[in-house]
Amino acid sequence: MTSRLTSLAVGVILVAVPLLGQPARTFISAAGDDLNNCVNLSPCRTLQRGIDAAAANGEVVPLDSAGYGTVVITKSITVAVPAGVYAGVTTLTAGTPGLTINTPGVNVKLRGLSINSLGGQYGIYVGVGNVILNVERSAISGFPFAAVWFSSAGGRLAVFDSLIRDSGAGIAVSSGDPGSPAVAVIDNAQFSGNGGGSSGAVVAGTSSRVNVRNSVAHANFRGFEVEAEDPNFTTMKVENSSATDNVVGLFATNTGVSAIATMYVSNCLIAHNTLYAIEVQSGSLIHSRGNNTVVDNAAGENFSDTYSAK
Amino acid sequence: MLLVATIALPAAAGAAQRTFVSAKNGNDALNCTNTAPCRSFQRAVNVVAAGGEVIPLDSGGYGRFDIYQSVTVSAPPGIYAGITATAGQGDAIHVAAAMPVSVVLRGLSVTTTAMGTGGIYFSAVAGSTTRIESCSIDGGLYGVFALSAGTIVTQSNITRAFSGVESMGSASARARVLVDKVRVTDCNEGIAAFDYSDIAVRDSVIVKNTWGLVASANNADTDPHIIAEGCTISRNGTGVGIGNFPTGHIFVSNSAITDSTTMGIQLLPGAFVDSFGNNTVVDNAGNETFTNTVAQK
Numbered sequence: 001m002t003s004r005l006t007s008l009a010v011g012v013i014l015v016a017v018p019l020l021g022q023p024a025r026t027f028i029s030a031a032g033d034d035l036n037n038c039v040n041l042s043p044c045r046t047l048q049r050g051i052d053a054a055a056a057n058g059e060v061v062p063l064d065s066a067g068y069g070t071v072v073i074t075k076s077i078t079v080a081v082p083a084g085v086y087a088g089v090t091t092l093t094a095g096t097p098g099l100t101i102n103t104p105g106v107n108v109k110l111r112g113l114s115i116n117s118l119g120g121q122y123g124i125y126v127g128v129g130n131v132i133l134n135v136e137r138s139a140i141s142g143f144p145f146a147a148v149w150f151s152s153a154g155g156r157l158a159v160f161d162s163l164i165r166d167s168g169a170g171i172a173v174s175s176g177d178p179g180s181p182a183v184a185v186i187d188n189a190q191f192s193g194n195g196g197g198s199s200g201a202v203v204a205g206t207s208s209r210v211n212v213r214n215s216v217a218h219a220n221f222r223g224f225e226v227e228a229e230d231p232n233f234t235t236m237k238v239e240n241s242s243a244t245d246n247v248v249g250l251f252a253t254n255t256g257v258s259a260i261a262t263m264y265v266s267n268c269l270i271a272h273n274t275l276y277a278i279e280v281q282s283g284s285l286i287h288s289r290g291n292n293t294v295v296d297n298a299a300g301e302n303f304s305d306t307y308s309a310k
Numbered sequence: 311m312l313l314v315a316t317i318a319l320p321a322a323a324g325a326a327q328r329t330f331v332s333a334k335n336g337n338d339a340l341n342c343t344n345t346a347p348c349r350s351f352q353r354a355v356n357v358v359a360a361g362g363e364v365i366p367l368d369s370g371g372y373g374r375f376d377i378y379q380s381v382t383v384s385a386p387p388g389i390y391a392g393i394t395a396t397a398g399q400g401d402a403i404h405v406a407a408a409m410p411v412s413v414v415l416r417g418l419s420v421t422t423t424a425m426g427t428g429g430i431y432f433s434a435v436a437g438s439t440t441r442i443e444s445c446s447i448d449g450g451l452y453g454v455f456a457l458s459a460g461t462i463v464t465q466s467n468i469t470r471a472f473s474g475v476e477s478m479g480s481a482s483a484r485a486r487v488l489v490d491k492v493r494v495t496d497c498n499e500g501i502a503a504f505d506y507s508d509i510a511v512r513d514s515v516i517v518k519n520t521w522g523l524v525a526s527a528n529n530a531d532t533d534p535h536i537i538a539e540g541c542t543i544s545r546n547g548t549g550v551g552i553g554n555f556p557t558g559h560i561f562v563s564n565s566a567i568t569d570s571t572t573m574g575i576q577l578l579p580g581a582f583v584d585s586f587g588n589n590t591v592v593d594n595a596g597n598e599t600f601t602n603t604v605a606q607k
Binding site (some may be wrong): 083090118141165166190192218242245267269271272290291293295297302304306 | 327334344345359361362363365367382384386389412414416441459460461462464486488490508510512535539540549559561563566586604607
């Protein structure tokens with residue numbers, strides 16, 4: 001009997017420990033305390049503590065409007081800020097990104113955050129491979145290097161319904177492994193004030209594949225940019241979007257002379273850019289579907305060529 | 311234990327990076343933290359760090375305000391943050407910084423009750439970026455008046471202003487504005503480019519105005535431009551047209567100009583209203599012919 005009770009007790013503990021120690025959902029609040037256990041009746045104070053306390057693949061939910069501090073993410077997690085709640089992440093020091101993902105292969109969803117720099121260089125920094133990251137309904141602003149830096153061989157990035165402003169690169173995507181390109185899909189995003197005199201609102205960097213849809217780039221140094229390092233292909237597709245009031249609307253370049261940096265542009269508005277509508281360097285190519293409105297730019301209104309609809 | 315306390319401190323102590331207002335328990339004598347919020351946007355905008363954020367914690371009226379530094383004023387969805395300007399007051403929101411700034415106004419309800427004052431006014435400091443997002447703007451001399459490049463109005467509704475969105479630059483620095491996913495209704499001029507300005511209007515609805523889109527120079531040879539892409543311009547008096555002086559250029563692409571009660575397209579000699587040949591122009595009372603058709607690329 002004793003052994004059966006002991007076995008039962010052990011069984012209960014084995015089941016109970018994951019629920020108590022690593023809840024599937026944790027809560028944070030302006031009135032929270034990181035000494036709490038992050039349940040909704042005793043929320044924690046910081047996003048970092050909320051993430052650390054949640055189970056892998058769990059969710060962290062801010063209960064009310066506040067700043068919640070910078071974080072380092074080492075596991076799969078969702079940060080879900082409800083509509084009606086402001087959840088801010090502000091960086092004050094150059095070496096500290098707003099959010100850092102430094103574990104390969106994790107799956108992270110960020111929904112509804114306001115990420116702002118008062119000294120930090122990166123808003124979201126990903127420097128390891130095979131990361132899956134979704135950024136939804138978020139505002140990221142003021143980062144001199146990049147609002148979103150996604151350098152992840154084999155990684156997959158999605159940015160939906162978000163505002164990217166006043167940063168070096170807006171979103172920069174790249175892979176260090178030509179055999180495992182980084183891919184990104186951007187839908188309904190607004191970019192303005194990015195570029196810092198040398199970069200673009202969206203940059204498809206070496207060995208990346210980037211799709212941009214239904215998005216606008218206004219008043220950046222460059223709007224949409226693809227750049228490749230010979231001989232590794234990099235491509236960008238831009239559909240139903242606009243590049244206006246930038247210095248350069250569309251830009252393609254590579255380190256060699258091969259046509260390895262390519263952009264496909266369809267149903268877009270390219271207007272009021274102050275230096276070039278379209279700038280192509282070093283044998284790169286920017287193809288048009290033939291249905292783009294390209295007008296009122298200072299110069300450079302011709303695509304490399306035109307491709308047919310099918 | 312010590313580590314946890316150390317982590318918690320920056321978020322709790324960082325009042326200046328963001329400030330809060332509350333209609334329920336705010337007071338401008340407080341320091342605008344989320345546990346001691348202020349009452350008015352003006353106070354919160356004044357005390358936040360440059361580049362910081364101002365957040366209303368609950369629904370209320372927060373008063374008209376002036377901006378002199380980079381700032382984001384952002385009402386989360388589900389919270390009504392009202393700004394009302396009445397007769398004799400200045401614009402509801404007036405950006406008057408003497409240096410280049412980055413300003414974001416998001417989720418605000420802006421009402422102007424007298425025609426002598428305006429909604430949101432951006433000053434003309436070159437290098438500034440200014441954005442209006444998810445706002446409702448009602449009444450006044452103008453909904454949005456932009457005097458510099460780098461201005462975006464997006465996902466907003468503008469109604470009952472004399473001019474919904476208007477812009478004016480200078481001979482040395484054109485004003486350039488993007489209007490994206492905006493609905494402009496019941497204004498005298500829905501979207502108006504005045505002297506030395508370029509407005510790109512995209513995926514927007516401009517209906518029930520006296521004029522829909524108008525390039526309306528106050529002086530000859532100031533060449534205001536408007537480009538409309540993917541817009542519905544319907545049930546206005548005049549859909550698109552050239553205003554006071556015969557100078558300026560309007561381009562229309564992928565758009566519908568319909569049901570205008572005076573004319574679809576108003577032309578003046580010396581100015582241009584050009585089509586990319588992909589527009590629906592039907593059921594207008596008057597002229598439906600563009601100056602030229604130009605090719606897409």
